Amino acid sequence: MARERVVSAESQELDGERSAHSLRPARMDDYIGQSDLLERLRIALEAVQQRKESMEHVLLHGPPGLGKTTLAHVIASEMGSRAYITSGPALSKAGDLMGTLTKMESRDVLFIDEIHRLPPAVEEYIYPAMEDFKVDFTVDSGMHAKVISVGLKPFTLIGATTRAGLLSHALRSRFGISHHLDFYDEEDLVRILLRASDLLAMGSFDGEVASLLASRSRGTPRVALRLLRRVRDFAQVRSRGAVTQEVVTDALSLEGVDQLGLDELDRKYLATLVDPYDGGPVGLEAIAATMGDDAGTLEDVVEPYLLQLGFLARTRQGRRLTTRGADHLGISLDTGDDTD
Numbered sequence: 001m002a003r004e005r006v007v008s009a010e011s012q013e014l015d016g017e018r019s020a021h022s023l024r025p026a027r028m029d030d031y032i033g034q035s036d037l038l039e040r041l042r043i044a045l046e047a048v049q050q051r052k053e054s055m056e057h058v059l060l061h062g063p064p065g066l067g068k069t070t071l072a073h074v075i076a077s078e079m080g081s082r083a084y085i086t087s088g089p090a091l092s093k094a095g096d097l098m099g100t101l102t103k104m105e106s107r108d109v110l111f112i113d114e115i116h117r118l119p120p121a122v123e124e125y126i127y128p129a130m131e132d133f134k135v136d137f138t139v140d141s142g143m144h145a146k147v148i149s150v151g152l153k154p155f156t157l158i159g160a161t162t163r164a165g166l167l168s169h170a171l172r173s174r175f176g177i178s179h180h181l182d183f184y185d186e187e188d189l190v191r192i193l194l195r196a197s198d199l200l201a202m203g204s205f206d207g208e209v210a211s212l213l214a215s216r217s218r219g220t221p222r223v224a225l226r227l228l229r230r231v232r233d234f235a236q237v238r239s240r241g242a243v244t245q246e247v248v249t250d251a252l253s254l255e256g257v258d259q260l261g262l263d264e265l266d267r268k269y270l271a272t273l274v275d276p277y278d279g280g281p282v283g284l285e286a287i288a289a290t291m292g293d294d295a296g297t298l299e300d301v302v303e304p305y306l307l308q309l310g311f312l313a314r315t316r317q318g319r320r321l322t323t324r325g326a327d328h329l330g331i332s333l334d335t336g337d338d339t340d
């Protein structure tokens with residue numbers, strides 16, 4: 001994305017993601033929220049630890065910024081093993097994984113981010129690795145071609161994706177645990193913010209300002225932490241470090257983030273739905289073309305939160321502004337029958 005977005009749930013290397021590293025929980029006990037998922041993982045981890053086996057393969061899906069990568073690291077550290085990190089688009093041919101797979105020790109974790117972008121050839125290559133801990137590779141070619149099978153140590157594959165729908169059934173079915181991460185509620189975000197503000201030594205950051213900030217963080221830890229850093233800068237320069245409700249409000253309005261955590265891009269999306277599309281239904285491609293933005297980006301970073309707010313409905317005929325969305329924009333939809 002050319003434009004930098006303070007509320008973007010996607011990671012932005014230049015926006016302190018590196019310093020965010022230290023804010024990243026390293027153990028399960030520091031990982032806040034997602035309690036159903038954590039419970040499932042705790043049980044699975046304990047069971048395999050008792051049996052001295054490797055953990056089942058885990059697929060984590062859900063919008064960006066909700067803690068999928070963090071959790072992969074947490075699982076590896078709970079198992080006392082190493083995590084090898086790669087991503088779907090980084091693996092262009094089957095051989096790319098060979099080195100890593102054969103190097104991995106028992107119970108190590110292989111994390112594949114954006115696993116929906118794995119090329120089909122690589123995907124087929126990892127099936128036997130996942131299922132039987134072996135990989136096949138071909139030596140020589142033509143008449144002399146031979147397939148050699150290499151055994152691997154039992155490892156755990158953790159896949160993460162924002163688009164579980166794009167995964168093949170064959171790949172999906174090879175994960176023992178598959179879990180959808182949901183947006184965080186305000187209470188969990190408050191806990192995440194308070195923990196981070198402690199680590200950042202922001203003395204005057206209390207529960208009240210934390211809830212204000214949490215309510216504008218789109219249910220997303222990455223957004224909450226990014227806004228926190230903006231607020232910290234703002235407070236340092238404008239109010240000698242004191243973080244008050246007013247400081248938070250001013251800092252966020254400077255960033256163009258409104259009461260609901262919506263920013264310029266969200267408002268532009270909604271405005272486009274209204275004009276020229278009269279609230280829809282309209283196809284995503286048409287909206288993207290009108291806005292001059294990429295459809296995939298809109299689908300990943302704008303729509304999930306608008307859907308969550310109930311401002312947007314996805315129908316067979318396309319995207320549609322709901323009555324609630326229209327109310328927020330202060331307009332009325334004359335569709336007559338709005339089913340939301």
Ligand SMILES: Nc1ncnc2c1ncn2[C@@H]1O[C@H](COP(=O)(O)OP(=O)(O)O)[C@@H](O)[C@H]1O
Binds near residue numbers: 021064066068225
């Ligand atoms: N449950 C959580 N508790 C505390 N911090 C979290 C949690 N989930 C995510 N974070 C923070 O949010 C940021 C984004 O998380 P990340 O794992 O990179 O998200 P994803 O991989 O789903 O896009 C990380 O820097 C991490 O510090």
Ligand SMILES: [Mg+2]
Binds near residue numbers: 065069070160
């Ligand atoms: Mg990630």
